[in-house]
Amino acid sequence: MKCLLLTAALLLLLTGCKLSEITPDQVGMISRSLENIGSAARPMSDQEEYYVGRAVSARLLSSYRQLKDPALTSYINLVGQSVALQSERPVTFGGYHFAILDSPELNAFAAPGGMIFVTRGMLATIKSEDELAAVLAHEVGHVVKRHGIAAIQSSRWSEALTVIGSDAAKTFGGSDVAKLAKLFDGSIDDVFKTLVVNGYGRSQEEEADGAALGLLVRAGYDPAALEGYLQRLAAAGKSSSGGMLSTHPGTDERIQHVREKMPTASVNKSFQQARTSRFLSAMR
Amino acid sequence: MKTFILITYLLCVAVTFAHAENVRVTVKENTIRGDCRFYAPVKLRVRAGDMLTVIGKSGDWYRVSFKGVSGCIHRGAVESRTYAVTGSGGRQGGASRDEVSLAGKGFNPEVEKSYRSSNPTLDFSAVDSLEKITVDEGQLRNFIDKGGLNLP
Numbered sequence: 001m002k003c004l005l006l007t008a009a010l011l012l013l014l015t016g017c018k019l020s021e022i023t024p025d026q027v028g029m030i031s032r033s034l035e036n037i038g039s040a041a042r043p044m045s046d047q048e049e050y051y052v053g054r055a056v057s058a059r060l061l062s063s064y065r066q067l068k069d070p071a072l073t074s075y076i077n078l079v080g081q082s083v084a085l086q087s088e089r090p091v092t093f094g095g096y097h098f099a100i101l102d103s104p105e106l107n108a109f110a111a112p113g114g115m116i117f118v119t120r121g122m123l124a125t126i127k128s129e130d131e132l133a134a135v136l137a138h139e140v141g142h143v144v145k146r147h148g149i150a151a152i153q154s155s156r157w158s159e160a161l162t163v164i165g166s167d168a169a170k171t172f173g174g175s176d177v178a179k180l181a182k183l184f185d186g187s188i189d190d191v192f193k194t195l196v197v198n199g200y201g202r203s204q205e206e207e208a209d210g211a212a213l214g215l216l217v218r219a220g221y222d223p224a225a226l227e228g229y230l231q232r233l234a235a236a237g238k239s240s241s242g243g244m245l246s247t248h249p250g251t252d253e254r255i256q257h258v259r260e261k262m263p264t265a266s267v268n269k270s271f272q273q274a275r276t277s278r279f280l281s282a283m284r
Numbered sequence: 285m286k287t288f289i290l291i292t293y294l295l296c297v298a299v300t301f302a303h304a305e306n307v308r309v310t311v312k313e314n315t316i317r318g319d320c321r322f323y324a325p326v327k328l329r330v331r332a333g334d335m336l337t338v339i340g341k342s343g344d345w346y347r348v349s350f351k352g353v354s355g356c357i358h359r360g361a362v363e364s365r366t367y368a369v370t371g372s373g374g375r376q377g378g379a380s381r382d383e384v385s386l387a388g389k390g391f392n393p394e395v396e397k398s399y400r401s402s403n404p405t406l407d408f409s410a411v412d413s414l415e416k417i418t419v420d421e422g423q424l425r426n427f428i429d430k431g432g433l434n435l436p
Binding site: 044045046047048050051052054055057058059061062066073074077078081082085086089090091092093094095097098099115129160163164176177178180181184185187188218219220221268270271272274275278 | 310312322332360389390391392394395396398399402403405406411415417419423424428430431432433434436
C-alpha cells in the first residue's frame with residue numbers, strides 16, 4: 001500500500017500533474033485503482049483454490065461412489081498425512097483429506113487444495129505401505145505444485161479477476177455472483193476434464209513424481225517404492241481398460257524419469273517390514 | 285510547498301506502516317503452538333481472518349502473539365502481508381474495507397452456493413463428510429514412531 005501511494009505520487013510528479021490540486025478522495029481513488037491493477041495479476045488464493053477443490057470433489061463423487069470403510073480410510077489418512085506434512089505445502093486452506101473411491105479402475109485424483117482420492121482398484125495393486133505412500137505422495141505433489149488450478153483456462157481467471165477487482169462493485173452484487181458462478185462452473189469443468197478425461201501433461205506427471213521422491217525420503221519411506229509401483233502399474237495396465245492408464249499413457253517414460261531422479265536413501269528393512277505388515281492388516 | 289508537504293506526509297505514513305507487521309490467518313483453522321514445529325503443544329486455535337502480531341520468524345514458522353498468547357504458527361497458515369496497526373485512517377490492526385471486500389470476493393461460499401443451485405445433483409454433503417475426516421495428532425505421532433518414519 002505504502003509503495004503504491006509513493007509510486008502514485010512519483011508518477012504524478014513525473015507526468016507534470018499538480019499534486020496541490022489533488023484531493024484526499026482522489027488520492028484514495030488512485031491507490032484503490034493501483035490495488036486493483038495489482039489484484040488483476042494475482043494468482044488464485046488458497047481459499048479460492050479450496051472452493052474449486054470442493055466442487056471438483058463433488059463432481060468426482062457424482063461419478064464415483066465413495067467406499068465407506070472407516071478403518072481403511074483412517075489408515076490411508078495416516079499414511080497420507082505422514083507424507084503431506086513433509087511437503088513444501090504442509091498447510092492448505094481446508095487441509096489434506098484422503099478418501100477411497102469404490103471403483104475397479106486404476107486411478108487416483110488430487111482435487112485442488114488437498115482432497116485426494118484413490119480407487120479400490122488401485123489399492124488392490126499396491127503391495128506395501130511404502131508403495132501406498134508413493135502413490136499418495138505423487139498426488140500430494142500435484143497439490144503442492146497446484147497442477148489442478150493450472151488446468152483452468154487463463155482467460156477464465158482473468159475474467160474472474162475483472163469481476164473481483166471491479167472498483168464500481170463496492171458490495172458483492174447479485175450480478176457479480178452470477179458472473180463469477182458461471183466462470184466458476186467453467187473452471188470446475190477445466191479441472192475435472194484434466195483430472196478424469198485428459199490427464200496431466202507429461203511434465204506435470206514428472207514434476208509430481210519428483211516431488212513424491214523427495215517427500216518419501218523426508219518422511220522415511222523407501223523412494224524406490226515409487227519405481228516398483230509404477231512398474232506394476234505398467235504391467236497391470238496391459239490388461240486394464242480405462243482409468244489412469246488411459247489418461248496417463250507415459251508410464252514407461254515416468255519409470256525412466258523416476259529411475260534417473262532416484263535419491264539415495266537408507267532404509268531400515270525391519271521398520272519397512274513392520275509397515276508392510278500393518279498395510280496388509282489394514283487391507284484385509 | 286503543498287507538493288512538498290504531501291510527499292512528506294506520504295513518507296511519514298510509509299514509515300508508520302513499516303514498523304508493525306501483522307499477518308492474517310488464511311486457512312480455515314489452524315493452531316498457535318508452543319514451539320516452532322508440528323506436534324508441539326497447541327496453545328490456541330485460530331480461524332481464517334484472525335490477525336496475528338508477528339514477533340519474529342524461525343524457518344518456516346512465524347512467532348506470533350494473539351489474544352495475549354504467544355507461540356508459533358506455520359507460514360502456510362498465514363498471509364505474509366503487512367497491515368497498519370496505527371495510522372491516521374483508524375486502521376487498528378485490520379484490513380481496510382476495500383481489502384476485506386477484495387479478499388471476500390472471488391470464488392467464495394456465495395459463489396459455491398450459486399453453483400450448487402445450478403448443479404443440484406452434485407453431492408456436496410459427501411464433500412462435507414470428507415472434510416470431517418481428521419487425524420488425531422497423537423495417533424499420527426504414534427503411527428510415525430511405530431513405522432520408523434520421520435517427524436516433520
